[in-house]
Amino acid sequence: MREKRLTNVQQLFPSEDGNQQTRQMVLRLIEQLVTGVDDLKNPDGVNLKGEKNRTGTFYNNLIRDSSIPNGSVPLEEVNTELLKLLHDHPYHTKYFLTNILPMASIPGIMGMIAAFLVNGNNLWDVYGPAGAEAEVRVISMMSKLIGYDALKSGGYTTWGGQGAVFSGLRIAIAKFVPDSLQKGVPDNLYAFCSEAAHYSLFKSMEASGIGSDRLIRVRTNADSSMDVDDLLVKMEEVIARGGIPIYIVATTGTTDAMGIDDLEQIYAVSDKVAVHHGLLRPHIHADSALGAFFAFFNDYDFTTNPLELKKDVAQALISIQSKMKHLHLADSLCFDFQKLGQTPYLTSLFLVKDAADLRLMDLHPDETPYVGHRGYGQYHTGYTLECSRMASSISIYSALLAFGIQGYQQLLAQFVEVNLAFREALRQEIPQAEIVNNDNPGIITLFRIYPEGSPHFHDEISGKCTLKEIERNNKFNERLFEMLGNHRDRIFFGDTKKHLLVQTKDANSIALYATKIFVISPYTETKHVHEIIQYLKETVAQVYEKYSETSILSRR
Numbered sequence: 001m002r003e004k005r006l007t008n009v010q011q012l013f014p015s016e017d018g019n020q021q022t023r024q025m026v027l028r029l030i031e032q033l034v035t036g037v038d039d040l041k042n043p044d045g046v047n048l049k050g051e052k053n054r055t056g057t058f059y060n061n062l063i064r065d066s067s068i069p070n071g072s073v074p075l076e077e078v079n080t081e082l083l084k085l086l087h088d089h090p091y092h093t094k095y096f097l098t099n100i101l102p103m104a105s106i107p108g109i110m111g112m113i114a115a116f117l118v119n120g121n122n123l124w125d126v127y128g129p130a131g132a133e134a135e136v137r138v139i140s141m142m143s144k145l146i147g148y149d150a151l152k153s154g155g156y157t158t159w160g161g162q163g164a165v166f167s168g169l170r171i172a173i174a175k176f177v178p179d180s181l182q183k184g185v186p187d188n189l190y191a192f193c194s195e196a197a198h199y200s201l202f203k204s205m206e207a208s209g210i211g212s213d214r215l216i217r218v219r220t221n222a223d224s225s226m227d228v229d230d231l232l233v234k235m236e237e238v239i240a241r242g243g244i245p246i247y248i249v250a251t252t253g254t255t256d257a258m259g260i261d262d263l264e265q266i267y268a269v270s271d272k273v274a275v276h277h278g279l280l281r282p283h284i285h286a287d288s289a290l291g292a293f294f295a296f297f298n299d300y301d302f303t304t305n306p307l308e309l310k311k312d313v314a315q316a317l318i319s320i321q322s323k324m325k326h327l328h329l330a331d332s333l334c335f336d337f338q339k340l341g342q343t344p345y346l347t348s349l350f351l352v353k354d355a356a357d358l359r360l361m362d363l364h365p366d367e368t369p370y371v372g373h374r375g376y377g378q379y380h381t382g383y384t385l386e387c388s389r390m391a392s393s394i395s396i397y398s399a400l401l402a403f404g405i406q407g408y409q410q411l412l413a414q415f416v417e418v419n420l421a422f423r424e425a426l427r428q429e430i431p432q433a434e435i436v437n438n439d440n441p442g443i444i445t446l447f448r449i450y451p452e453g454s455p456h457f458h459d460e461i462s463g464k465c466t467l468k469e470i471e472r473n474n475k476f477n478e479r480l481f482e483m484l485g486n487h488r489d490r491i492f493f494g495d496t497k498k499h500l501l502v503q504t505k506d507a508n509s510i511a512l513y514a515t516k517i518f519v520i521s522p523y524t525e526t527k528h529v530h531e532i533i534q535y536l537k538e539t540v541a542q543v544y545e546k547y548s549e550t551s552i553l554s555r556r
């Protein structure tokens with residue numbers, strides 16, 4: 001890299017006066033990046049082109065070789081270095097089927113650029129008025145979509161679906177023990193989520209100081225949703241021991257199987273238990289980071305079917321929407337726009353049904369000497385855990401305008417249709433593969449394969465297997481993970497080691513491993529399903545071949 005002394009540091013900044021020369025320099029640099037990425041694209045594989053071996057001593061070498069240049073590296077060369085970072089980077093082609101890792105859409109990217117061009121601080125509208133305006137707008141838009149009263153609701157963009165779960169917990173603590181903000185958290189507070197919930201609540205219990213031992217895991221049904229009878233039993237147990245249930249996280253769209261907790265029942269049961277014991281009803285947070293986007297179908301007329309959805313696609317969407325329509329019962333929830341909202345990281349939106357809940361976590365004016373609580377400025381987010389905040393709501397706003405309700409409906413319907421096609425092709429082509437989240441339509445298919453002579457899924461979930469048998473089946477599936485993982489630059493599948501915690505015949509419990517097909521690229525279409533399933537079929541056959549070789553060897 002060339003280095004030199006800058007003649008003037010101002011040349012590294014956008015112009016003050018809007019002059020054409022600087023603008024063209026910025027546009028040239030952006031064009032260099034966009035063209036550079038385009039040149040790396042390869043629609044026949046997953047990864048961008050370029051050599052990169054990130055194994056072995058790769059990261060150690062980086063540590064050894066990295067230092068800040070003494071002089072200035074010219075911007076074109078900086079860009080060249082940036083493009084090298086992208087070599088061999090996974091990219092969201094039609095073969096990208098691994099997890100909820102979406103592509104950032106053009107409006108999502110434009111929204112980010114708009115925000116960066118003024119670089120406002122979303123902490124206070126005096127510093128970041130554009131972010132404040134966009135935030136208020138998108139909170140209103142999403143509130144209306146799910147059926148919150150937009151004049152009462154509130155929210156903010158935050159650090160992920162996990163940040164939203166943590167924010168919900170902070171509110172729950174403040175609701176039940178208002179002086180815990182000064183005195184610390186008492187040791188009898190409990191939170192609940194299902195066994196299939198994301199680990200966000202586990203983390204939050206650790207971080208809040210309550211401790212993860214006071215997180216109660218509720219059993220799941222076969223469709224990965226929370227077993228509400230078990231919730232009732234476990235809430236009663238906690239109360240009988242002198243504990244107070246303060247927080248329930250209802251997962252509305254699990255990250256692995258897309259199981260959807262029944263908010264209506266969770267609300268009813270928790271309310272009943274609370275009333276019975278003269279307690280406040282626990283704060284209910286819908287962990288809808290992934291699933292809430294299906295609320296875009298809340299007002300879809302499935303009878304006239306304006307998008308001409310196929311019958312099975314419509315049925316799948318009706319089944320999902322019939323659960324998502326209860327989202328408004330939750331006291332708070334989340335839209336992870338970086339998941340199905342098609343915006344870049346990080347664009348998570350935390351919503352509360354009652355904006356007054358945010359006041360419970362707000363800073364006292366005495367504690368905020370720098371910002372807010374002045375005669376000027378009307379929007380100060382002293383209640384967020386962050387101080388400075390990026391205005392990621394601008395990107396959300398941009399995507400919501402560009403897609404519109406119908407755009408999101410079309411995209412989600414496409415994902416669902418492709419997923420249905422995968423399931424059909426799996427059943428036809430790979431009879432050894434058993435779909436293990438069959439009850440959950442959506443955009444994810446989980447499947448397991450079984451060694452010959454081994455008990456299958458039905459036996460596993462009905463408690464008829466020994467721990468050893470399931471461990472053996474899991475190991476077999478892990479071989480498939482590894483084979484697929486080694487060639488993930490060709491087709492990138494996902495996998496999970498935690499699908500359904502099942503009870504064994506010998507009184508143990510164990511989670512099931514499963515391979516995951518996650519439809520997330522707008523470029524995966526039903527016409528690609530055949531080729532992808534053929535590839536999968538060959539790999540599965542190899543697992544069986546290798547397995548029979550090794551079992552012959554071990555028998556010798």
Ligand SMILES: *Cc1c(COP(=O)(O)O)cnc(C)c1O
Nearest residue numbers: 160161162198200255287289290
């Ligand atoms: C993705 C996800 C999370 C975590 O969200 P981040 O944005 O990665 O922090 C939490 N819960 C559910 C259900 C999720 O799908």
